[in-house]
Amino acid sequence: MFKIESIKSQSPQVAIDKERKATKFDITKMFEFLESGKDEAALTKSLMQQIERDTILKTNASYYDLTKDQHRELTAQKIARLATYIEKDAPFFENFQKRLNLIAIVDPQLGTRVGVHLGLFLSAIRGNGTEEQFKYWAFERGAAYLKDVYGCFGMTELAHGSNVAGLETTATFDPKTKEFEINTPHLGATKWWIGGAAHSANHCVVYARLIVSGKDYGVKTFVVPIRDRNHNLHSGVAIGDIGAKMGRDGIDNGWIQFTNVRIPMNYMLSKFTKVDPETGDVEVPPLEQLAYGALLGGRVTMVTDSFRMAQRFITIALRYSVGRRQFGAKNSREELKLIDYPLHQRRLLPYLALTYALSISSFDLSQTYDSVLSNLDAAGKSQDFAKLGQAIAGLKNLFCASASLKSTATWYVAQLIDECRQACGGHGYSSYSGFGKAYNDWVVQCTWEGDNNILASNAGRIIVQSIIKLQEKEKKIKGDLSYLNGISNIDKNTILLPDKPSMTNLSKLINAYQGTIIRLGVRCAESIGSKKSTWDDIASQRVVLSKLNAVLYMLQHLVLKIKQLGDEEAHKQYLVQIAALFATSQIEMNFASYFLQFKAIGSLEPVADVVSELCLSVRDQVIGLTDSFQFSDYFINSALGSHSGDIYNTYFDTVNNLNNPQVRDGKAAYSEALEAMLRRDSLEVRECFEKSDKVLKKLAPKI
Numbered sequence: 001m002f003k004i005e006s007i008k009s010q011s012p013q014v015a016i017d018k019e020r021k022a023t024k025f026d027i028t029k030m031f032e033f034l035e036s037g038k039d040e041a042a043l044t045k046s047l048m049q050q051i052e053r054d055t056i057l058k059t060n061a062s063y064y065d066l067t068k069d070q071h072r073e074l075t076a077q078k079i080a081r082l083a084t085y086i087e088k089d090a091p092f093f094e095n096f097q098k099r100l101n102l103i104a105i106v107d108p109q110l111g112t113r114v115g116v117h118l119g120l121f122l123s124a125i126r127g128n129g130t131e132e133q134f135k136y137w138a139f140e141r142g143a144a145y146l147k148d149v150y151g152c153f154g155m156t157e158l159a160h161g162s163n164v165a166g167l168e169t170t171a172t173f174d175p176k177t178k179e180f181e182i183n184t185p186h187l188g189a190t191k192w193w194i195g196g197a198a199h200s201a202n203h204c205v206v207y208a209r210l211i212v213s214g215k216d217y218g219v220k221t222f223v224v225p226i227r228d229r230n231h232n233l234h235s236g237v238a239i240g241d242i243g244a245k246m247g248r249d250g251i252d253n254g255w256i257q258f259t260n261v262r263i264p265m266n267y268m269l270s271k272f273t274k275v276d277p278e279t280g281d282v283e284v285p286p287l288e289q290l291a292y293g294a295l296l297g298g299r300v301t302m303v304t305d306s307f308r309m310a311q312r313f314i315t316i317a318l319r320y321s322v323g324r325r326q327f328g329a330k331n332s333r334e335e336l337k338l339i340d341y342p343l344h345q346r347r348l349l350p351y352l353a354l355t356y357a358l359s360i361s362s363f364d365l366s367q368t369y370d371s372v373l374s375n376l377d378a379a380g381k382s383q384d385f386a387k388l389g390q391a392i393a394g395l396k397n398l399f400c401a402s403a404s405l406k407s408t409a410t411w412y413v414a415q416l417i418d419e420c421r422q423a424c425g426g427h428g429y430s431s432y433s434g435f436g437k438a439y440n441d442w443v444v445q446c447t448w449e450g451d452n453n454i455l456a457s458n459a460g461r462i463i464v465q466s467i468i469k470l471q472e473k474e475k476k477i478k479g480d481l482s483y484l485n486g487i488s489n490i491d492k493n494t495i496l497l498p499d500k501p502s503m504t505n506l507s508k509l510i511n512a513y514q515g516t517i518i519r520l521g522v523r524c525a526e527s528i529g530s531k532k533s534t535w536d537d538i539a540s541q542r543v544v545l546s547k548l549n550a551v552l553y554m555l556q557h558l559v560l561k562i563k564q565l566g567d568e569e570a571h572k573q574y575l576v577q578i579a580a581l582f583a584t585s586q587i588e589m590n591f592a593s594y595f596l597q598f599k600a601i602g603s604l605e606p607v608a609d610v611v612s613e614l615c616l617s618v619r620d621q622v623i624g625l626t627d628s629f630q631f632s633d634y635f636i637n638s639a640l641g642s643h644s645g646d647i648y649n650t651y652f653d654t655v656n657n658l659n660n661p662q663v664r665d666g667k668a669a670y671s672e673a674l675e676a677m678l679r680r681d682s683l684e685v686r687e688c689f690e691k692s693d694k695v696l697k698k699l700a701p702k703i
Helices: 012-021 027-034 038-053 061-065 068-089 093-106 108-128 131-140 288-323 342-382 385-423 425-429 435-446 452-471 479-489 506-529 539-563 572-597 605-619 622-627 647-659 671-678 693-699
Strands: 151-154 170-174 179-183 191-194 203-212 215-225 237-241 254-258 261-264
Touching (some): 012 288, 012 622, 012 647, 027 038, 027 342, 027 622, 038 093, 061 435, 061 647, 068 093, 068 108, 093 108, 093 288, 108 131, 108 151, 108 203, 108 215, 108 288, 151 191, 179 215, 191 203, 215 261, 288 342, 288 435, 288 622, 288 647, 342 385, 342 539, 342 572, 342 622, 385 425, 385 435, 385 452, 385 479, 385 539, 425 435, 452 506, 452 539, 479 539, 506 539, 539 572, 572 605, 605 622
Parallel strands (some): 170 203
Antiparallel strands (some): 170 179, 191 254, 203 215, 237 254
């Protein structure tokens, strides 16, 4: 492609190269920090390289032009390819999970297609089934290897989503045949939004009401075959495609209706709930939440997804902001870089800080999840009630942390993607920037696996309930909410961040967040205790508590990791600045009224000053800080964010290579319609001159 060279001093690639050379720390060490250690960093690098070199998994700019049918066909080919990786990664399935997380950076629909099978279908069997049931479906039948069994997750219904207890599909026990009969009693009970159901899955974990001897025992889980060996629907199973969506067209979401579908009674997953085949007696778990423990993995994964997606799009926006120039001083011919405008810094750099904060919390939350599941399995096998109690406490802690982080992180990254798009001006609106498809693909994360407002209000309720228990002199709180034990030490009249120096002190920032949560939580607890308000009345405050708790979690885990670095580490000072920027910018952007109301700060003005100063401190290192993510151009997949910084040539070539084939003399397929419009006869001719003066004179009455 013919290239027109720009003035050298204003060349985007020269600007980015210059800033790259000015990086004052080792980006490899920063990468290792972000990836939670050398070993994890090496594994990430290796898996990214494998993905990039795989010709079948390949994703490039043409991805943005695919139709729904093309997306689905290509996704099916990629799923088949990934199945071979599962076999090679076994028995180290954690490697495959990481591979899937990395693939989702550039192809989220592929990540979801396989993630539904492994992370929902198989996790539901693991979490709800006995050890024998899990071994059978996962390994004997091959579900763990994407072989023979390809599953979908049948929870959501047309009339019920978040209220799982209200699901209406039924599973009625027949004592004569020792079977369950699965039925969709009415239209509202149709399983809906079921990923993979429309065309792909042959089995479904169905959430249905257990009916035994006419008694309803609530919603339980059942493995229901929906297609046979030849991939034809089983009798009694009706399935359809739910059609076009905002994004993720590669996923064949479908609806399912069951009419008298019979399954063996052992297809009910019975780790916790059991039906005696002879007497019909039903044994139910002491804590219903136990059945949902394994499913929290989806929320945990979405926090990791948030980190990865934030890495990608803040990199694009910041590289563009260094390479793109606009306006400038009146006496200078050279325009200013976008990033040198204070407003632009304030738009983007808080999101860079968010990305760094997400890194550590995502890894730590994943480790907590693995530990909780392991403890639950061990306690269940040993029948040790003390261990079971500890495991249940860990599960409750995980529920609050994962609900708070999943909702907050996915909300924030949706905002990040759109702000980064806007920060790239008109070019950000091009599909080849990557922003448009990514946003449409991303925002479903705010709804599935638990609607964000419901998850956040549930997490906020746990915080308020914990404060009520502390006020009633119950046992000290353990786990992530242990900071609430300091309730008696918080003087509600003490300003926690009295001056600018305190606003860059990480310990004092953590204390300020804790104090604000406690003060708001106490206010909510008093309102509930005095019967002035119902839980629904304080739902908005509960959501705020959840967001504050998530930001505190991210801040605490980031600061703890920073403290493990030696003072001689060059990247430590920038991490300290980033942590302070994250904490203060969150106050300014999202929590100013609460920090003022509960006297965590005396005025917003010093907070704004500190945010501006920290943005300026971080600004010179933005290329190094984003290069530390180690994303190749393959994973960036944007015409605006290549590593070289050659924005305009890359963008121009991408557009022309994909959109201007030299056929029909450059005419479009719809050119005939346009040409006919332009060459159309005059209105007089088209009306056969019926309204011309000559005709009208002939038709005029003679007087």
